[in-house]
Amino acid sequence: xxxxxxxxHVVVDIIGGVVGLGVLTALCLLFFSLISVYGGRLxxxxxxxxxxxxxxxxxWPSYLRRQHKLDFAAAxxxxxxxxxxxxxxxxxxxxxxxxxxxxxxxAGIFLSALIAVFYLTQLAVWIVADVSYWLTAGxxxxxxxxxxxxxxxxxxxxxxxxxxxxxxxKCVGCGALxxxxxxxxxxxxxxxxxxxxxxxCGVLRAAWQLDAACQxxxxxxxxxxxxxxxxxxxxxxxxxxxxxRLIYAGFYDIAGRANAHGWEACFPDESSQARAxxxxxxxxxxxRTAQTGWPLEPALTCQIGRGTKxxxxxxxxxxxxxxxxxxxxxxxxxxxxxxxLVFVVDPFTVPGLRRVIAAQPxxxxxxxxxxxxxxxxDDAYGEVVSRLLSSGTRTREQRLAVVVSRADVLLATGITPxxxxxxxxxxxxxxxxxxxxxxxGREFKxxxxxxxxxxxxxxxxxxxxxxxxxxxxxxxxxFNLLDAPADPVQAAVPVKEPVx
Ligand SMILES: Nc1nc2c(ncn2[C@@H]2O[C@H](COP(=O)(O)OP(=O)(O)O)[C@@H](O)[C@H]2O)c(=O)[nH]1
Ligand SMILES: [Mg+2]
Ligand SMILES: [Zn+2]
Ligand SMILES: [Zn+2]
Numbered sequence: 001x002x003x004x005x006x007x008x009h010v011v012v013d014i015i016g017g018v019v020g021l022g023v024l025t026a027l028c029l030l031f032f033s034l035i036s037v038y039g040g041r042l043x044x045x046x047x048x049x050x051x052x053x054x055x056x057x058x059x060w061p062s063y064l065r066r067q068h069k070l071d072f073a074a075a076x077x078x079x080x081x082x083x084x085x086x087x088x089x090x091x092x093x094x095x096x097x098x099x100x101x102x103x104x105x106x107a108g109i110f111l112s113a114l115i116a117v118f119y120l121t122q123l124a125v126w127i128v129a130d131v132s133y134w135l136t137a138g139x140x141x142x143x144x145x146x147x148x149x150x151x152x153x154x155x156x157x158x159x160x161x162x163x164x165x166x167x168x169x170k171c172v173g174c175g176a177l178x179x180x181x182x183x184x185x186x187x188x189x190x191x192x193x194x195x196x197x198x199x200x201c202g203v204l205r206a207a208w209q210l211d212a213a214c215q216x217x218x219x220x221x222x223x224x225x226x227x228x229x230x231x232x233x234x235x236x237x238x239x240x241x242x243x244x245r246l247i248y249a250g251f252y253d254i255a256g257r258a259n260a261h262g263w264e265a266c267f268p269d270e271s272s273q274a275r276a277x278x279x280x281x282x283x284x285x286x287x288r289t290a291q292t293g294w295p296l297e298p299a300l301t302c303q304i305g306r307g308t309k310x311x312x313x314x315x316x317x318x319x320x321x322x323x324x325x326x327x328x329x330x331x332x333x334x335x336x337x338x339x340x341l342v343f344v345v346d347p348f349t350v351p352g353l354r355r356v357i358a359a360q361p362x363x364x365x366x367x368x369x370x371x372x373x374x375x376x377x378d379d380a381y382g383e384v385v386s387r388l389l390s391s392g393t394r395t396r397e398q399r400l401a402v403v404v405s406r407a408d409v410l411l412a413t414g415i416t417p418x419x420x421x422x423x424x425x426x427x428x429x430x431x432x433x434x435x436x437x438x439x440x441g442r443e444f445k446x447x448x449x450x451x452x453x454x455x456x457x458x459x460x461x462x463x464x465x466x467x468x469x470x471x472x473x474x475x476x477x478x479f480n481l482l483d484a485p486a487d488p489v490q491a492a493v494p495v496k497e498p499v500x
Pocket of ligand 1: 455
């Protein structure tokens with residue numbers, strides 16, 4: 001107190017000192033508690049990991065959902081605890097409390113004020129952050145939903161044939177399954193797995209960055225499943241009709257055409273790759289395809305193109321003998337979700353053709369291909385389709401490709417299969433396949449007829465390319481492999497008058 005100062009000045013100075021001290025104390029307490037909360041996260045003992053009631057995915061909900069509230073409460077609690085402790089120190093006891101308690105009381109007021117300011121600030125931050133969180137999450141979700149709707153995107157399990165809107169995804173860190181990877185309360189752009197690993201949100205990104213697993217059986221699914229177009233083609237027909245060979249030759253042909261048009265084509269899983277390798281080797285070398293039954297699982301899958309422009313083409317070989325087993329119900333599962341069913345007809349079992357060929361002088365070729373006791377394909381068709389219908393398959397929503405195999409052998413015996421769906425249909429009808437022709441038109445949404453030679457696509461006699469039924473199946477799902485005008489797909493070109 002300098003000379004000349006008045007009593008009023010002294011009072012002001014004392015009040016100023018006390019207030020300043022209080023502010024400093026409160027600030028220190030607050031900073032200390034903040035550091036203890038956020039620095040080590042040690043004092044956040046209370047807040048347990050919030051899995052977000054009802055959420056099955058092993059991920060932490062976004063910080064903005066609940067954790068921020070818990071952290072705020074913890075910060076307040078620890079600063080109040082520190083403040084409380086101050087009253088138990090020696091300098092707060094008799095007789096010093098006469099000085100320290102007023103100081104502490106002031107500090108308490110400032111502490112409350114600071115907590116209030118802190119609350120308002122974090123509330124404002126939270127509101128802004130939450131709004132932008134939901135805007136981002138909404139955008140990511142919308143992109144997913146729009147894509148799925150527009151592209152009718154689905155994913156199918158190569159092992160159990162389950163078809164799902166989106167697969168589950170495995171965490172890169174701990175392998176835990178995330179069943180709903182879409183943006184939501186667990187994350188907008190990224191989510192944190194329970195193990196701490198950051199995973200992308202939304203199918204459009206997860207499909208390429210994470211390993212997909214079947215929602216039903218957990219089997220590994222193809223990379224890009226649910227973003228790539230999923231085209232499912234069950235192939236059925238009598239034993240020896242030519243199903244297996246059609247699939248190999250067709251896929252080989254598809255891959256060749258894809259490459260010629262600048263698409264990449266591959267067999268995206270080991271099992272498909274291994275079987276395609278041996279199957280295609282037989283096609284190229286012109287050998288007969290092995291008689292061994294093709295194990296039903298998994299499907300043979302070919303990927304054409306990449307990213308959002310690509311497609312996965314799955315062919316299911318429904319070995320004929322399995323069909324007749326009474327207990328074979330589960331083996332028909334993949335028919336239910338098939339887009340285009342392929343019914344393979346051995347022309348040497350078609351009554352009319354058979355009569356013509358049998359009347360010819362015997363050659364080795366005829367001896368080899370003319371079965372002694374053929375079953376009429378009409379019966380095979382009826383058996384399968386009635387079973388499908390009785391098991392609840394909605395065939396009216398599916399397409400059917402009726403494929404006459406062995407066009408190359410027919411040509412060698414002097415019979416030229418007609419060209420074009422309508423003509424093949426008439427030809428089969430005239431040769432005794434009334435049931436197939438009439439029933440198929442009633443039972444399926446759309447029926448196309450093909451004649452194919454299941455041989456190396458580059459050597460297939462035109463227009464009997466084995467890829468044709470698959471190209472049609474792809475095109476009905478919006479994937480057009482061939483844009484070239486001179487495309488040899490029989491079904492895709494309108495029926496023209498025969499060239500003289
Ligand atoms: N030349 C020729 N042979 C075929 C054709 N389709 C099938 N085969 C042969 O017919 C036999 C039975 O074919 P496969 O595909 O195993 O019949 P699946 O029992 O229906 O699977 C095999 O020896 C094949 O090589 C074809 O289009 N042309
Ligand atoms: Mg077979
Ligand atoms: Zn994890
Ligand atoms: Zn599965």
